[in-house]
Amino acid sequence: MRILHLLGWSTGALFFFYAWVLRVAPSVMIDEMMRDLSVGGAVIGNLSAVYFFGYAGMQVPVGLLIDRFGPRRLMTAAALICAGGCVIFAVSSGITGVATGRFLIGASAAFSLVGAMSIAGLWFPARRFALLSGLAMMLGMAGGVVGQAPLRAVVAALDWRGAVLALAGGGVLLAIAAWSTVRDRPKERGSSGRMLAGLGRVVGNRQIWLIAIAGLGTTGPLLGFAGLWGVPYFVATLGIDRTAAASITSMMFVGWGVGAPLIGWVSDRIGRRRIPYIFGLVVCTTAMSALLAFPNLPIWALMALCFACGFGGSSQIAGFAAAREHSPVAYSGTALGLVNGVVTGAGALFQPLLGWLLDLNWQGRLIDGARVYDLAAYRIAFIAIIVGCVVGLLCTLALRETYCKPLAED
Numbered sequence: 001m002r003i004l005h006l007l008g009w010s011t012g013a014l015f016f017f018y019a020w021v022l023r024v025a026p027s028v029m030i031d032e033m034m035r036d037l038s039v040g041g042a043v044i045g046n047l048s049a050v051y052f053f054g055y056a057g058m059q060v061p062v063g064l065l066i067d068r069f070g071p072r073r074l075m076t077a078a079a080l081i082c083a084g085g086c087v088i089f090a091v092s093s094g095i096t097g098v099a100t101g102r103f104l105i106g107a108s109a110a111f112s113l114v115g116a117m118s119i120a121g122l123w124f125p126a127r128r129f130a131l132l133s134g135l136a137m138m139l140g141m142a143g144g145v146v147g148q149a150p151l152r153a154v155v156a157a158l159d160w161r162g163a164v165l166a167l168a169g170g171g172v173l174l175a176i177a178a179w180s181t182v183r184d185r186p187k188e189r190g191s192s193g194r195m196l197a198g199l200g201r202v203v204g205n206r207q208i209w210l211i212a213i214a215g216l217g218t219t220g221p222l223l224g225f226a227g228l229w230g231v232p233y234f235v236a237t238l239g240i241d242r243t244a245a246a247s248i249t250s251m252m253f254v255g256w257g258v259g260a261p262l263i264g265w266v267s268d269r270i271g272r273r274r275i276p277y278i279f280g281l282v283v284c285t286t287a288m289s290a291l292l293a294f295p296n297l298p299i300w301a302l303m304a305l306c307f308a309c310g311f312g313g314s315s316q317i318a319g320f321a322a323a324r325e326h327s328p329v330a331y332s333g334t335a336l337g338l339v340n341g342v343v344t345g346a347g348a349l350f351q352p353l354l355g356w357l358l359d360l361n362w363q364g365r366l367i368d369g370a371r372v373y374d375l376a377a378y379r380i381a382f383i384a385i386i387v388g389c390v391v392g393l394l395c396t397l398a399l400r401e402t403y404c405k406p407l408a409e410d
Contacts, residue, residue, distance in 0.1 A: 005123040007181040012116030013136040018170050019109035020143030024227045028152035028246055029160035040371050045355025048228050050099045052348035054106030056341045062110045063337025070184025071115045076175050078111035083171025090164040114340055118333050122185045127268060130321040134264025137317055141257030148246035202334045207326040210395045211319040212342035217392015218313035219343050220385045221288045224350030226252040233378045237295040251303040255310025264317045273322035274401045280315020281396055283308055285389035292382045325402040357381035
């Protein structure tokens with residue numbers, strides 16, 4: 001059975017990989033979408049962020065449902081809905097249809113990381129939780145890399161609609177894998193009253209909120225910068241094509257993918273959650289500030305800064321482990337869902353905010369019907385990400401250490 005449990009966890013991790021490909025996909029099709037839909041940066045930012053409204057909005061319900069029913073049926077259905085959302089997104093000719101498809105993709109993808117973490121918590125020793133969660137996050141970052149330059153090549157070959165239709169097939173394959181490999185632990189189902197009581201305890205836990213807001217700070221650069229606006233930023237500042245720019249931003253996903261399992265392992269090894277989280281946010285904030293202050297550095301230096309920013313941001317994995325330890329075992333899925341909802345809310349917050357700030361400072365320049373923003377506009381917009389990082393760092397400083405053990409109820 002251990003092999004089957006490992007396969008089930010792998011399916012959850014692959015679902016997170018798939019979710020990340022879809023999450024960052026708009027960043028390499030911005031020009032095509034603006035021309036096709038006749039919209040500006042603010043609208044594209046909002047369309048991309050609709051994913052995060054669905055994803056973040058579903059996190060608490062996902063945690064509650066998994067705590068009560070287990071992950072198998074929920075993950076299977078979610079993967080199928082994700083594929084359906086891709087189809088709607090790809091075939092719609094208007095903003096409403098595209099936004100609906102994007103929302104369904106995000107809402108169903110909400111079962112990916114929490115599902116993988118729940119499987120890790122159900123079937124593997126607690127001392128492996130941060131490492132397995134970090135490995136799942138590493139696979140998600142690999143999806144972020146695939147969703148950059150490689151997906152851009154697919155978009156160039158098939159156009160943006162054909163590329164998204166091709167991605168729909170991945171959801172069907174994941175649904176088959178989830179039903180075949182994921183297993184629920186036999187247990188008595190909790191009542192609705194118990195679910196709501198657990199939600200109340202999690203929502204009222206100050207430590208959970210500190211962890212969540214700190215995670216929002218780590219994810220801002222990943223979702224707001226690398227996930228959408230970093231590619232056009234490097235195109236504008238360096239005069240390179242979108243594929244080359246995507247190669248630079250993809251290093252943030254590489255850094256995150258390397259850092260998540262490594263920091264998770266170190267956190268388990270030293271028996272600390274707070275120290276790795278603080279360290280990561282310091283690195284993340286410093287690297288993001290350097291990307292903004294020195295846009296004309298050599299490409300290798302910009303790639304190194306993106307890597308460092310992602311590596312530091314991946315310390316969020318210690319926060320997920322701390323959230324599990326700051327909540328009762330019966331409500332761990334709810335706690336993880338709440339934290340992940342706030343963390344991924346960074347996309348819903350930063351992507352449209354940056355688009356709005358860019359439009360506010362747009363000088364009126366167009367190329368082939370797509371808006372082009374100058375360096376000054378990008379600098380003003382990206383200050384919002386730096387502020388988020390600093391707020392996250394302050395939250396980690398106020399966080400109570402768990403020493404990798406469940407704490408008494410707050």
